């Protein structure tokens with residue numbers, strides 16, 4: 001894609017990054033702090049836009065803006081902590097150290113389901129590290145992107161251009177991925193999308209940070225607190241109408257507690273309020289599109305033909321007839337079905353019995369994706385096994401909470417088909433910088449490393 005608009009965006013972003021990177025990091029942090037303060041002031045207004053466009057319930061939409069605010073606070077703190085290590089040099093009067101430098105432009109591709117927070121994960125780190133960002137939001141969340149851009153522009157006239165928005169679809173994503181001006185592409189979306197985009201970036205030896213599909217599982221052990229587990233499971237399976245990459249898709253329940261647990265799970269599902277997401281009592285809004293609904297129905301149809309027990313899954317015409325509200329589905333299976341191996345971006349929860357924890361962990365890990373996982377237990381040995389090298393193979397492993405709803409302080413991302421990237425907290429910032437290893441000789445001799453002799457005279 002070589003349109004003038006695209007070229008302009010890249011040129012503007014590049015120029016903006018050259019100015020921005022000269023600002024000392026703590027001062028960049030100050031500007032990000034102001035961005036966070038402005039988001040705080042406009043939290044309800046921004047959440048409302050999320051609810052209107054992405055159809056998230058009010059509380060989750062506000063939580064999403066909060067996630068962006070938290071990222072600003074995190075980046076402000078980080079602005080004084082972009083530490084480089086100093087290592088002892090083997091040579092006298094030499095210093096060996098790492099210096100972290102900005103990389104330039106970060107290309108950021110985000111999905112509809114976290115239209116502000118995932119941008120904030122990337123932008124706050126990119127910006128505190130001294131980079132600019134070109135953001136391609138999902139076509140389903142352009143208004144959210146405009147609203148965020150508006151907040152940023154109000155915070156800084158001088159550096160407003162470090163945020164550029166590139167609206168569009170596949171072509172725009174492909175253009176970013178192929179563009180040698182963009183050293184890092186951070187992309188959130190399906191595994192299929194990642195597999196299409198990553199080779200384009202790889203072909204020019206660019207860097208990718210991929211946060212792709214999940215197929216998250218939870219294991220419920222005999223000592224689990226059943227009421228807590230039912231709530232944790234339901235929030236993870238039904239929150240955001242099952243449209244989080246961290247949504248719970250598969251549940252393995254120990255046979256000793258299976259019947260008590262499943263009864264309570266059905267009862268809790270029955271009590272859920274499904275309806276207009278701007279209504280304070282709603283817990284599930286509609287699916288994002290008719291296409292999502294159709295995909296969900298296809299899976300349910302296939303599972304029905306297999307004769308398994310399915311509860312829910314049907315459409316509810318409770319509001320605007322153009323929207324797709326569904327009853328979240330529970331599908332009880334006796335064996336691992338092929339459909340469970342794939343991520344369906346809708347509220348479908350497969351439930352299966354187990355009798356041996358190692359077997360449950362094996363089933364949990366036996367999918368291609370590796371994003372999030374949970375165990376519900378009060379047995380220390382079980383939770384420690386789950387967190388050990390023999391346990392969950394995911395990037396996120398939780399004990400006694402569900403698979404979704406991570407805080408920003410930890411690094412976020414997963415293994416295998418999830419793409420291996422890490423965003424948000426911990427040391428994820430390092431992906432947004434280039435590492436310079438510097439050896440400084442402050443003596444008057446030139447000793448060579450490894451004792452090499454070259455010039456004897």
Ligand code: UN1
Nearest residue numbers: 114244245246404405406
């Ligand atoms: C996503 O669905 O892409 O952990 C991100 C969570 C949220 C982020 C989800 N904090 O569920």
